[in-house]
Amino acid sequence: MEPGDGVVNRPPVRRRTLLDWLLGLGLGSTGLAVFHPVRRFLVPPRGGEAETASVVAGSLSELPPNSGKVFPFGSRPAIVVRTPDGELRAFSAVCTHLDCTVQYKADTSQMWCACHNGIYDLSGANVSGPPPRPLETFVVNVRGEAGREEVVVSRS
Amino acid sequence: MEDPTVATTTSSWRARTATWIEERYELGALTRFIDEKRVPVHRHSLWYYLGGMTLFLFIVQVVSGIMLILYYRPSAAEAYESVQYIVTRVEFGWLVRNVHSWSANLLVAVAMLHMASVIYLRAYRKPRELTWVSGAFLLFLMLGFGFSGYLLPWNELAFFATKVGTGIPGALPIIGHDIVRLLRGGDEVTGATLSRFFGLHVAILPAITTVLVGLHLLFVQQQGMSVPPSVEANVKKGERLRETRFFPNFVLHDAVGWYLALALLAALAAFSPWELGKKADPFASVPAGIRPEWYFLAAFQALKFLPSHVLGIEGENVGVIGFGALAAVFVVLPFLDRGASYGRPGRWVSWLATILFAFLAVMTVLGYILA
Numbered sequence: 325m326e327p328g329d330g331v332v333n334r335p336p337v338r339r340r341t342l343l344d345w346l347l348g349l350g351l352g353s354t355g356l357a358v359f360h361p362v363r364r365f366l367v368p369p370r371g372g373e374a375e376t377a378s379v380v381a382g383s384l385s386e387l388p389p390n391s392g393k394v395f396p397f398g399s400r401p402a403i404v405v406r407t408p409d410g411e412l413r414a415f416s417a418v419c420t421h422l423d424c425t426v427q428y429k430a431d432t433s434q435m436w437c438a439c440h441n442g443i444y445d446l447s448g449a450n451v452s453g454p455p456p457r458p459l460e461t462f463v464v465n466v467r468g469e470a471g472r473e474e475v476v477v478s479r480s
Numbered sequence: 481m482e483d484p485t486v487a488t489t490t491s492s493w494r495a496r497t498a499t500w501i502e503e504r505y506e507l508g509a510l511t512r513f514i515d516e517k518r519v520p521v522h523r524h525s526l527w528y529y530l531g532g533m534t535l536f537l538f539i540v541q542v543v544s545g546i547m548l549i550l551y552y553r554p555s556a557a558e559a560y561e562s563v564q565y566i567v568t569r570v571e572f573g574w575l576v577r578n579v580h581s582w583s584a585n586l587l588v589a590v591a592m593l594h595m596a597s598v599i600y601l602r603a604y605r606k607p608r609e610l611t612w613v614s615g616a617f618l619l620f621l622m623l624g625f626g627f628s629g630y631l632l633p634w635n636e637l638a639f640f641a642t643k644v645g646t647g648i649p650g651a652l653p654i655i656g657h658d659i660v661r662l663l664r665g666g667d668e669v670t671g672a673t674l675s676r677f678f679g680l681h682v683a684i685l686p687a688i689t690t691v692l693v694g695l696h697l698l699f700v701q702q703q704g705m706s707v708p709p710s711v712e713a714n715v716k717k718g719e720r721l722r723e724t725r726f727f728p729n730f731v732l733h734d735a736v737g738w739y740l741a742l743a744l745l746a747a748l749a750a751f752s753p754w755e756l757g758k759k760a761d762p763f764a765s766v767p768a769g770i771r772p773e774w775y776f777l778a779a780f781q782a783l784k785f786l787p788s789h790v791l792g793i794e795g796e797n798v799g800v801i802g803f804g805a806l807a808a809v810f811v812v813l814p815f816l817d818r819g820a821s822y823g824r825p826g827r828w829v830s831w832l833a834t835i836l837f838a839f840l841a842v843m844t845v846l847g848y849i850l851a
Contacts, residue, residue, distance in 0.1 A: 361572035
């Protein structure tokens with residue numbers, strides 16, 4: 325603003341300017357009303373995997389000591405391992421590095437990710453290689469009569 | 481107050497961009513064309529806007545359809561569930577699906593009105609015969625879109641409607657059975673039919689439609705709007721034909737039509753959700769009240785009324801051949817109404833069209849009442 329350019333000298337809002345402004349406002353809000361649902365529609369909803377609470381991983385007889393088995397837990401893989409001294413443990417099989425699937429390595433009794441040589445110990449802790457975090461731990465239960473026990477893995 | 485230096489920078493930036501484009505693409509001819517283009521103004525001008533509304537609804541179909549493909553799964557095992565997922569889990573999925581369904585119906589309705597106005601105003605007469613022919617085929621394509629799209633949610637009503645619809649050509653001698661197999665991708669309506677209809681709906685029909693819409697619009701742009709014979713006669717008597725600029729006047733009027741269509745569409749989609757119904761079960765018996773979409777209802781009802789034999793020919797064949805003949809006459813209408821091209825529009829066309837529309841309307845209403 326220049327000095328002396330007071331309210332009195334301000335040119336009146338012309339009808340054309342006002343109409344242009346209203347038109348722009350109308351088109352702009354229509355654009356927003358269309359754009360917002362489109363944007364939200366494109367973002368996929370949270371998947372169904374969170375609902376999976378409990379899964380039968382297999383029968384106990386499949387798991388001799390010092391072995392592991394990868395099984396589907398919802399939409400992602402999980403691994404149940406039987407330690408050399410016979411204890412059952414279950415983890416998410418999704419490597420915390422870049423989402424590859426880990427496997428049980430019987431010769432070293434560790435969980436190993438073949439993609440980038442990440443290694444986890446039997447408590448799921450990342451012990452060497454690139455993985456930044458331990459594997460997510462699940463709860464293991466055994467149910468059923470002796471000789472035909474099922475290994476049930478649940479989310480905590 | 482605007483800072484004068486800012487204004488200069490903006491305009492010189494604009495000017496430089498314009499020059500940059502002009503140096504490379506020579507758009508001068510195009511902008512001159514748009515600038516000089518005029519649209520006639522007379523008491524029937526209102527009908528000019530139906531074509532634009534049809535185009536608008538078609539664009540809505542393309543956009544909403546592409547969005548639905550992102551979540552839709554074309555298999556008998558998953559189609560229904562994926563649509564259910566879209567309308568219940570995906571944010572605004574209900575809106576996108578409702579818009580797609582309602583816009584499809586509005587599109588067919590507006591296209592029919594557009595076509596009726598072209599008949600009554602004889603806009604198809606020389607030199608616009610091919611604009612009409614391309615439009616007629618576009619209407620058939622829209623019906624094809626409607627028929628193939630109806631099955632995609634794989635619900636009970638659609639399943640049986642498709643069974644009936646694809647079964648109709650089966651009545652034709654010799655070739656009938658092969659046509660049915662071609663349509664269904666087998667002897668029965670199965671997942672194979674769903675795959676086939678999906679391919680038709682999202683690939684084959686859109687490809688053909690794109691070409692035809694392009695031609696249709698090119699013809700309209702090149703020849704301009706048709707002036708109705710009654711107005712043309714007055715012009716010959718010396719009355720001046722009023723005109724308006726295409727840009728921005730007509731375009732802005734057109735935009736009002738688009739806005740009206742959008743408002744109606746939004747209201748319908750928000751307040752009158754499209755049902756999904758029950759999942760199709762090929763081994764269930766046909767539910768009561770089975771009927772196709774409203775735009776096929778007249779044909780459906782007319783077929784029901786035909787006796788089993790007409791002059792020794794099977795009733796259904798008579799119906800199929802009758803509707804086929806009607807469609808053929810419809811396509812070549814400009815070539816039958818020769819007089820219209822020389823300023824003598826045949827009254828018979830208007831009468832015939834009115835009788836036909838009345839017949840279709842009565843059959844449609846009966847289809848609803850007797851269902």
